[in-house]
Amino acid sequence: MSAEQPVQHPDNVSPSTAVVSLGRPERTADAPLNPPVVLSSTFVGSDPAVDGARGYARFSNPTWEPLEEAIATLEGTDVPGLAYASGMAAVSAGFSLVPIGGIVVVPGTAYNGTIGLARELAADGALTLREVDPADTDQVLAALPGADLIWLESPVNPLLDVADVPAIAAAAREHGVTVVVDNTFSTPLRQRPLSVGADVVVHSATKFIAGHSDVIMGIVVVKDAELRAKLLGRRTLAGSIPGPFEAWLALRGLRTMSLRLDRAEANAGMLAERLHQAGGFSDLRYPGLPSDKHHARAAAQLDGFGAIISVVFDSAERANAFVAGLQLFTPATSLGGVESLVERRRRHAAEPVDVPEGLVRLSVGIEDVDDLWADVQRGLAAAAAL
């Protein structure tokens, strides 16, 4: 093949290859290997009277596009995704699909920003909420008739409950209910909700996609081109766009997502198993543990169990003692980065009350697992000593 001939991305490569090869500039002589960061607020018009296709950098930016296309391909659609200023901007875009006064089925527990936004919109009369336990499929199905949209986050932050996404999506389709799935915890490497009937996938790209705790960004992926056009129009008018450098960093992070997730997930699986053996707490949630109440459903739906573990102590004080006893896990909010983080979630006033006071969420990173286990043992000793 001549150097001048553009090379298309080969179909049917495995996801671990795709994260490396998607979103590259055309392979022509002297082309850069990586997309350049385009720092320009406007673009030159095609003639004196008419804007070019790009117009203004709130409408489009060439640095977003490789990332938008790559995440969409990984999620299994050729409709490009849409990049947003944050995961919450992406979540807001999802709720913007509900007509004023519309009915939304939401989980009682999910990322507290999502729940907070939904409740605030409801308090303002913009929408009506039906709160459900997303793991209770009968309850969810009973809430669907007459609804406009159902919001799922699975596995859910931070309880790690798993919803039956295919069954809920199938029932939602029968009732004409739009299905949104926040896929932040699983990433498209472990779960592809569009392929089992969801309409919209939302990501906090801040987490596993960017992967280095140095970017705030969100992404929405849909499989319907008309829906994308609607979201694009709204993003342009709402101005909820990412900076080009953030999009570039997220794409750079994506290159190693498969490696990072493999390692962090293997670490999480081993830590969860060792925690299970060690005890010293009242509950342990990790969908990969055979003893976890949602293990069977997770095993049926996910290609991997992720890198988040929740440990529940019998009090906030004991949970705080556990966190204070850790030296390697950094006490900080967020997750999905290369470094291990820990926090007691109810320290946030906004955290849903269904989350136990003593719940500690571990975001397991890519460090050596024995070092991490030695650290967890320090935390358990500090909690036991209280």
Ligand SMILES: Cc1ncc(COP(=O)(O)O)c(C=O)c1O
């Ligand atoms: C599941 C989930 N969705 C959305 C968000 C919001 O993302 P961001 O912080 O990038 O706005 C978060 C943040 O923690 C999250 O955990």
